Amino acid sequence: MPRYFIEVSYKGTNYSGFQVQQNANSVQAEVEKALLVFYKQPLQLTGSSRTDAGVHARQNFFHFDTESPIKDGSYHLNAILPPDIVVKRIFPVPGESHSRFDALSRQYTYYLYAHKDPFLADRAYFYPYALNISLLQQAAAVLMEYGDFATFSKRNTQAKTTLCTITQSIWEQQEGVLSYTVTSNRFLRGMVRGMVGTMLQVGRGKLSVEQFRAVIEAGDCTKADFSVPPQGLFLQKVSYPQL
The missing domain is CATH 3.30.70.660 (Pseudouridine synthase I, catalytic domain, C-terminal subdomain)
Structure with missing residues (x-):
């Protein structure tokens, strides 16, 4: 199945952390909601590096898999996302690439x-x-x-x-x-x-x-x-x- 990386940047002040958590808002949850709105399909994200509540990132990555053709919708996603989260780019990678385990x-x-x-x-x-x-x-x-x-x-x-x-x-x-x-x-x-x-x-x-x-x-x-x-x-x- 085709795999894509998403590069993101965010100010973590208003979030309980990077990864999805029950009963708490997270960067991942906001990005997944924006992806659902724009691409009209649920996309499950895997993060490269977890950050704690209140921690910021100038660069972090997710990856996701989908059979549907995906174009870089950064401009539209950023219009949907809160002002403290930015999607910098979405790009295809080899199917075995992993945002967490491949990081050097x-x-x-x-x-x-x-x-x-x-x-x-x-x-x-x-x-x-x-x-x-x-x-x-x-x-x-x-x-x-x-x-x-x-x-x-x-x-x-x-x-x-x-x-x-x-x-x-x-x-x-x-x-x-x-x-x-x-x-x-x-x-x-x-x-x-x-x-x-x-x-x-x-x-x-x-x-x-x-x-x-x-x-x-x-x-x-x-x-x-x-x-x-x-x-x-x-x-x-x-x-x-x-x-």
């Missing part, structure tokens, strides 16, 4: 700002504390030395392994916004927010870099800090071999 890597960025700014309130974390950027960079580099991130995986996860391969881990500061960007082949539930929250403890001098290593090696999620809120987190990019 995902990239996330977490944003923070230290001075009150109403234009960043729902897209970054207001964190008015002094931070040592050098220590944050050291902690970010330490993460790339490890492969098991059980410490940064929330409980009740369905993941069969806590092994991940991080290929980028860096803090940057520009125009009053501090950001942490991380790229990995896969991410665990709550992983990015857990890493950010724990590294912020290093940046504030509450944990040394060596203590941060000990937290990673403990493999115990109770030792990580998952307290940073969702609005600062963006899924930036999902990479595929064929795209």
